[in-house]
Amino acid sequence: MAVRLYVEKRLTKGAAFELGPEQTHYLVHVMRLAARDRVRLFNGRDGEWDAVIEKQSKKRILIAPKKCCRPQDTIANLWFLFAPIKRNCIDNLVEKATELGVAHLKPVVTERTETKRINMKRLKAHVIEAAEQTKRLCIPKIDEAKPLEKVLNDWPSARRLLLCDETGGGPPILEAIVRAGPGEWAILTGPEGGFTRGELDALRQLPFVISASLGPRVLRADTAAIAALTCWQAVLGDWKKRPNFRFKETTS
Amino acid sequence: MAVRLYVEKRLTKGAAFELGPEQTHYLVHVMRLAARDRVRLFNGRDGEWDAVIEKQSKKRILIAPKKCCRPQDTIANLWFLFAPIKRNCIDNLVEKATELGVAHLKPVVTERTETKRINMKRLKAHVIEAAEQTKRLCIPKIDEAKPLEKVLNDWPSARRLLLCDETGGGPPILEAIVRAGPGEWAILTGPEGGFTRGELDALRQLPFVISASLGPRVLRADTAAIAALTCWQAVLGDWKKRPNFRFKETTS
Numbered sequence: 001m002a003v004r005l006y007v008e009k010r011l012t013k014g015a016a017f018e019l020g021p022e023q024t025h026y027l028v029h030v031m032r033l034a035a036r037d038r039v040r041l042f043n044g045r046d047g048e049w050d051a052v053i054e055k056q057s058k059k060r061i062l063i064a065p066k067k068c069c070r071p072q073d074t075i076a077n078l079w080f081l082f083a084p085i086k087r088n089c090i091d092n093l094v095e096k097a098t099e100l101g102v103a104h105l106k107p108v109v110t111e112r113t114e115t116k117r118i119n120m121k122r123l124k125a126h127v128i129e130a131a132e133q134t135k136r137l138c139i140p141k142i143d144e145a146k147p148l149e150k151v152l153n154d155w156p157s158a159r160r161l162l163l164c165d166e167t168g169g170g171p172p173i174l175e176a177i178v179r180a181g182p183g184e185w186a187i188l189t190g191p192e193g194g195f196t197r198g199e200l201d202a203l204r205q206l207p208f209v210i211s212a213s214l215g216p217r218v219l220r221a222d223t224a225a226i227a228a229l230t231c232w233q234a235v236l237g238d239w240k241k242r243p244n245f246r247f248k249e250t251t252s
Numbered sequence: 253m254a255v256r257l258y259v260e261k262r263l264t265k266g267a268a269f270e271l272g273p274e275q276t277h278y279l280v281h282v283m284r285l286a287a288r289d290r291v292r293l294f295n296g297r298d299g300e301w302d303a304v305i306e307k308q309s310k311k312r313i314l315i316a317p318k319k320c321c322r323p324q325d326t327i328a329n330l331w332f333l334f335a336p337i338k339r340n341c342i343d344n345l346v347e348k349a350t351e352l353g354v355a356h357l358k359p360v361v362t363e364r365t366e367t368k369r370i371n372m373k374r375l376k377a378h379v380i381e382a383a384e385q386t387k388r389l390c391i392p393k394i395d396e397a398k399p400l401e402k403v404l405n406d407w408p409s410a411r412r413l414l415l416c417d418e419t420g421g422g423p424p425i426l427e428a429i430v431r432a433g434p435g436e437w438a439i440l441t442g443p444e445g446g447f448t449r450g451e452l453d454a455l456r457q458l459p460f461v462i463s464a465s466l467g468p469r470v471l472r473a474d475t476a477a478i479a480a481l482t483c484w485q486a487v488l489g490d491w492k493k494r495p496n497f498r499f500k501e502t503t504s
Contacts, residue, residue, distance in 0.1 A: 092344075099475050101467070134469045174486045215353070215491035217386045223351050226475065227482040234426045234483055239467035 003031055004040040004048075004132040006139055011046040016054055016064035024061045027053070041065060044138035047072040073137055076237050077184060079104045079159070080229065083191035084115040084145060085221050091126050093222050098130035098140055100229040101237060106186075107145035112193035118145050148199070155208060159184040162232065163203050163211045164224045166194050170211025173228060177235045180210050187232060189225040255283055256292040256300075256384040258391055263298040268306055268316035276313045279305070293317060296390035299324040325389055328489050329436060331356045331411070332481065335443035336367040336397060337473050343378050345474050350382035350392055352481040353489060358438075359397035364445035370397050400451070407460060411436040414484065415455050415463045416476045418446050422463025425480060429487045432462050439484060441477040 005027075009017045019027070027033045035056045041063070042048045048070040055062040080102040084090055094105060105127070107118055124142060131139040155161070160180055163170070164187070170176055188203075195203070203209050214227055233239045257279075261269045271279070279285045287308045293315070294300045300322040307314040332354040336342055346357055357379070359370055376394060383391040407413070412432055415422070416439070422428055440455075447455070455461050466479055485491045 095472075096475050099469055099471050100479075101469060134471070136469060172486065172492045174491075213491070215485055215489070217351055217353060217388060219351050219386070220347075223348050223478060226478045227352075227486075230479040230482045231486055233467055234424065234479075237467070239426075239465070240424045 002038060002040045002050075003027065003033070004042065004135065006128050006132055007041050007043050009043065011041055011043055011049045011065045011068075013066065014064055016062050019061045019063055021059070024059060027061055028056065028058060039063070040069070042137050045072060048137055070137065075101050075103055075136070075138065077103045078229075078232065078237065079106055079186035080225070081106045081108045081148075081151065081161070081186055081188040082225060083108060083110045083113045083148075083189070083221070084118050085192055086115055089222055090115065090118070090123070093225055094123055094127050094142070095130040096222065096226050097229060098127050098136065099134040100226065101136075101233055102140050102229065105140050105142040106151065107143065108148040108151050108188070109145055110148045110191055111196045111199055113191045114193075115191075116145070120144065152203075152206065155206075156184070157208060159186055159208060161185075161203075161206070161209045162187045162228060163200075163209050164189045164214055164228050165200065165211040166190070166214070166218065166224070167200065168213045168216070169200070169204070170213050173212040173214055173231045174235060176210050176212035177232060182236050185232060185236070187225070187228050189221055189228065192221055254290060254292045254302075255279065255285070256294065256387065258380050258384055259293050259295050261295065263293055263295055263301045263317045263320075265318065266316055268314050271313045271315055273311070276311060279313055280308065280310060291315070292321070294389050297324060300389055322389065327353050327355055327388070327390065329355045330481075330484065330489065331358055331438035332477070333358045333360045333400075333403065333413070333438055333440040334477060335360060335362045335365045335400075335441070335473070336370050337444055338367055341474055342367065342370070342375070345477055346375055346379050346394070347382040348474070348478050349481060350379050350388065351386040352478065353388075353485055354392050354481065355390075357392050357394040358403065359395065360400040360403050360440070361397055362400045362443055363448045363451055365443045366445075367443075368397070372396065404455075404458065407458075408436070409460060411438055411460060413437075413455075413458070413461045414439045414480060415452075415461050416441045416466055416480050417452065417463040418442070418466070418470065418476070419452065420465045420468070421452070421456070422465050425464040425466055425483045426487060428462050428464035429484060434488050437484060437488070439477070439480050441473055441480065444473055
């Protein structure tokens with residue numbers, strides 16, 4: 001399978017450019033690619049391009065887009081609000097959210113959030129890597145962490161906020177999503193220790209909040225997030241679309 | 253929140269017993285519990301019991317069940333067939349499958365399965381820990397790994413097998429599950445590299461196999477598993493049940 005890289009440069013036929021030092025290192029020293037090898041490029045605007053390495057040295061790669069092989073698509077403008085959790089788990093969480101088609105990642109600090117400092121650079125690198133592997137044509141935006149209260153104060157009133165309520169307060173999640181129907185949505189999951197009773201009470205009183213239950217067992221923060229994003233994509237998102245790239249590549 | 257422990261002993265009022273060395277170590281040295289402290293016990297048969305530590309030394313704990321606080325329930329007899337993946341990922345996978353209510357874990361070796369040796373002892377310990385934390389009243393069974401072909405040859409014909417088909421060959425997953433309806437089910441996900449074309453062709457011809465698509469992006473093996481188990485529980489499983497233990501404990 002071809003290596004896929006996210007780049008910021010404009011992609012247009014034959015307009016060669018140099019890759020940055022990290023991607024150069026990856027292609028030369030990890031993937032061991034050289035002149036005339038092919039890679040795939042995307043930038044979130046111009047679709048996916050078949051590209052060829054024109055010149056390669058240890059520290060420089062010049063790469064030229066040759067042919068657009070997938071037109072740019074758009075994904076649902078789904079937001080994902082999550083309380084930061086500990087290091088490996090947060091990496092896993094943003095990776096899964098990227099695979100599950102989130103457009104905008106918004107870390108929120110809740111009362112029981114223990115992880116208050118986030119390494120944004122590392123998180124962005126994870127998000128890009130996940131987008132490359134999951135064959136997205138865009139990368140999710142990611143905000144700096146903000147207090148949940150502040151995010152709720154500035155909330156756009158037309159956007160629904162699905163609250164994964166671990167106390168079982170809301171209707172079952174599929175029912176909650178089907179009942180509210182299409183529109184702009186965000187999904188909110190709590191930290192390891194859950195939301196406090198005060199937070200849950202305040203959230204439930206907001207007109208845009210839709211509580212939902214994720215069944216009778218306790219789910220870890222990351223499981224709850226993947227489960228909620230899955231239900232949303234399966235009911236209102238793009239899971240009815242077929243992949244437009246796979247049949248060729250999976251012939252063995 | 254009380255410590256929950258899975259034990260094999262019969263649980264009945266006042267019938268005290270000694271814990272094994274690992275659980276003793278955990279209670280004494282990790283949780284720092286002592287005589288008169290309370291824990292919760294379950295064994296998969298007698299419900300959940302409030303229990304009290306009667307005697308404690310560095311190496312011995314005598315514990316007595318006092319009161320049954322949750323009656324034994326039954327969970328759906330859902331099987332989960334998965335190709336073993338690398339160490340940390342497989343730990344994560346069985347943990348999530350336990351949270352998502354799987355009754356029986358069946359590792360299957362497929363053509364592209366690279367991880368052929370599984371440390372069953374470690375995996376069982378993970379499954380028990382996950383069951384304790386997710387508040388299950390039973391632990392999932394877990395088989396030794398077998399070749400996929402052998403498992404399919406011995407298949408009980410009335411049980412449906414949901415194939416997470418990364419080529420997008422099947423209908424969207426919710427549609428596939430809703431259309432087939434209630435009954436005995438199993439869910440199958442592949443290894444990191446996916447199934448081979450030959451495996452997919454063979455699987456699709458089996459009368460009990462139901463192919464399903466998980467949307468237009470490539471999902472990692474563990475994401476696909478969590479997503480498929482979520483959809484099954486949300487449509488046919490117990491996600492319409494409310495938790496029967498949480499309101500008290502989440503008051504802050």
